[in-house]
Amino acid sequence: MNESAAILPPVVGWILLAAFSALWIGLGIYWGRRNKSFEDHALAGRNIGLALGSATAAATWITSNTTMLAPQFALELGVWGMLAYTTASVGLFLFAPMAVRIRKLMPTGYTSGDFFRLRYGRAAWAIFMVYTLFYSLTWLVSMAMAGGILLNALSGIPYAWGMTVILAVCVIYTMRGGLGAVIGTDFIQSLIIIVGVVIVGFAVLSHVSVDQIHENLQATRPALLNVLFPAAIMAIFNNLLFGLGEVFHNNVWWSRAFAFRDGVGGKAFALGGLIWFPIPIAAGFIALASGALNVPVPAADMVGPLVVADVLGEFGAIAIFIVVFCSLASSLDSLLAATSDLLTEDVYRKLMNPGAPPETLKKMAQYVTLALGLFTWLVCLPRIGTLASVLFFAGPLVGSMIWPIVTGLYWRRASTVGAVGGMLLGAGVGLVCYFAIGWYVATLIATAVSMVWVLACAHFSKARFDWAQLSEAA
Numbered sequence: 001m002n003e004s005a006a007i008l009p010p011v012v013g014w015i016l017l018a019a020f021s022a023l024w025i026g027l028g029i030y031w032g033r034r035n036k037s038f039e040d041h042a043l044a045g046r047n048i049g050l051a052l053g054s055a056t057a058a059a060t061w062i063t064s065n066t067t068m069l070a071p072q073f074a075l076e077l078g079v080w081g082m083l084a085y086t087t088a089s090v091g092l093f094l095f096a097p098m099a100v101r102i103r104k105l106m107p108t109g110y111t112s113g114d115f116f117r118l119r120y121g122r123a124a125w126a127i128f129m130v131y132t133l134f135y136s137l138t139w140l141v142s143m144a145m146a147g148g149i150l151l152n153a154l155s156g157i158p159y160a161w162g163m164t165v166i167l168a169v170c171v172i173y174t175m176r177g178g179l180g181a182v183i184g185t186d187f188i189q190s191l192i193i194i195v196g197v198v199i200v201g202f203a204v205l206s207h208v209s210v211d212q213i214h215e216n217l218q219a220t221r222p223a224l225l226n227v228l229f230p231a232a233i234m235a236i237f238n239n240l241l242f243g244l245g246e247v248f249h250n251n252v253w254w255s256r257a258f259a260f261r262d263g264v265g266g267k268a269f270a271l272g273g274l275i276w277f278p279i280p281i282a283a284g285f286i287a288l289a290s291g292a293l294n295v296p297v298p299a300a301d302m303v304g305p306l307v308v309a310d311v312l313g314e315f316g317a318i319a320i321f322i323v324v325f326c327s328l329a330s331s332l333d334s335l336l337a338a339t340s341d342l343l344t345e346d347v348y349r350k351l352m353n354p355g356a357p358p359e360t361l362k363k364m365a366q367y368v369t370l371a372l373g374l375f376t377w378l379v380c381l382p383r384i385g386t387l388a389s390v391l392f393f394a395g396p397l398v399g400s401m402i403w404p405i406v407t408g409l410y411w412r413r414a415s416t417v418g419a420v421g422g423m424l425l426g427a428g429v430g431l432v433c434y435f436a437i438g439w440y441v442a443t444l445i446a447t448a449v450s451m452v453w454v455l456a457c458a459h460f461s462k463a464r465f466d467w468a469q470l471s472e473a474a
Contacts, residue, residue, distance in 0.1 A: 047261055057271070082280065112250065200282070242399065413465075426447065
């Protein structure tokens with residue numbers, strides 16, 4: 001999008017970007033002063049309370065993909081597509097009891113990699129690390145892309161420049177402040193996002209009624225109202241399982257399970273899911289209103305910002321910029337912190353330098369965060385595909401890890417053969433279906449194949465795992 005087609009002048013976009021960049025970096029420096037060791041940096045001293053815990057769970061899950069991909073879902077798959085995205089909240093709801101279980105079994109654990117290594121051994125751990133790192137990098141790429149798309153769509157700032165600045169800001173304050181800074185900024189960002197979405201929703205309704213939106217869709221795109229739209233129906237189940245897999249395996253959520261105070265994890269994740277649930281519905285509704293408002297949409301993943309800017313003009317462009325910037329930062333910083341901790345703990349500490357002192361581990365985590373940021377920047381420079389195509393390619397890998405994790409946490413008979421086979425077979429079949437059929441069935445099929453293998457192996461297994469072995473993560 002060129003500058004003449006943008007809603008905001010580039011100078012306004014740069015001013016907004018500079019203001020929020022200074023705020024987040026300043027907060028990161030302030031909160032980072034309390035980090036004296038790797039545990040402080042990675043897990044915020046294991047002392048996060050309910051208010052911050054609920055806010056960080058909700059804000060981390062309100063990604064740039066929620067505010068930009070949910071409208072894309074609605075525009076391409078209709079009402080079912082909009083509702084399909086809300087099923088991702090189930091992941092937070094179901095992780096609530098799992099967080100309690102994780103904290104009980106691994107009171108001194110650090111990462112989800114610790115669990116796989118101790119529960120299933122090195123082979124399963126190696127496969128898990130490949131899968132989770134691939135997914136994490138995919139998520140990083142999709143969010144960095146969203147930042148560049150946002151600035152370009154709203155202010156005409158070139159995609160590469162916008163993406164670079166937002167990514168650099170998140171890397172800087174995450175390096176300095178660690179998980180404490182991430183969770184602190186998440187609290188502020190969640191408040192801004194919720195207020196912004198409410199304002200935007202009422203603004204759209206003041207310009208066009210639900211009946212007008214329905215009439216326009218019925219006349220121009222009746223398939224979006226079809227309750228038997230096959231791709232949309234499959235997307236509901238696919239997105240549900242994708243959301244479960246995302247939460248269950250990723251160290252973003254495991255690190256919070258370890259960082260929350262005893263008794264806080266279950267409540268925090270449940271409240272976070274309740275806060276998050278209406279956000280994609282509101283975002284999807286905005287996309288469905290685009291036709292009735294006669295808003296031209298050059299690309300599906302730009303529909304949200306363009307509709308809001310059309311309805312509210314320059315104020316709307318500023319509002320959507322702030323909301324999406326906060327949602328982007330709240331997830332990007334979490335993923336940078338969690339992935340760097342995973343690499344520091346599981347690769348550097350466990351494999352390369354077992355005797356590393358806490359200060360060395362903290363510095364290594366900071367260096368890894370910087371490296372992740374540079375890698376993401378290089379991948380994002382040539383914009384690749386849409387947000388959906390970038391993110392859902394990792395779906396089969398994510399789905400194949402659900403059952404090894406669930407059975408591994410609750411069933412002593414869950415075996416290494418089941419975990420390894422479930423991840424390899426599930427991901428393999430799911431990727432074949434991704435290319436042969438479409439993204440909207442890949443995760444579903446991968447999860448089903450993995451489930452059958454994992455449960456069958458557990459049923460015939462004679463092994464009985466000793467839960468006490470998980471406490472060795474200390």
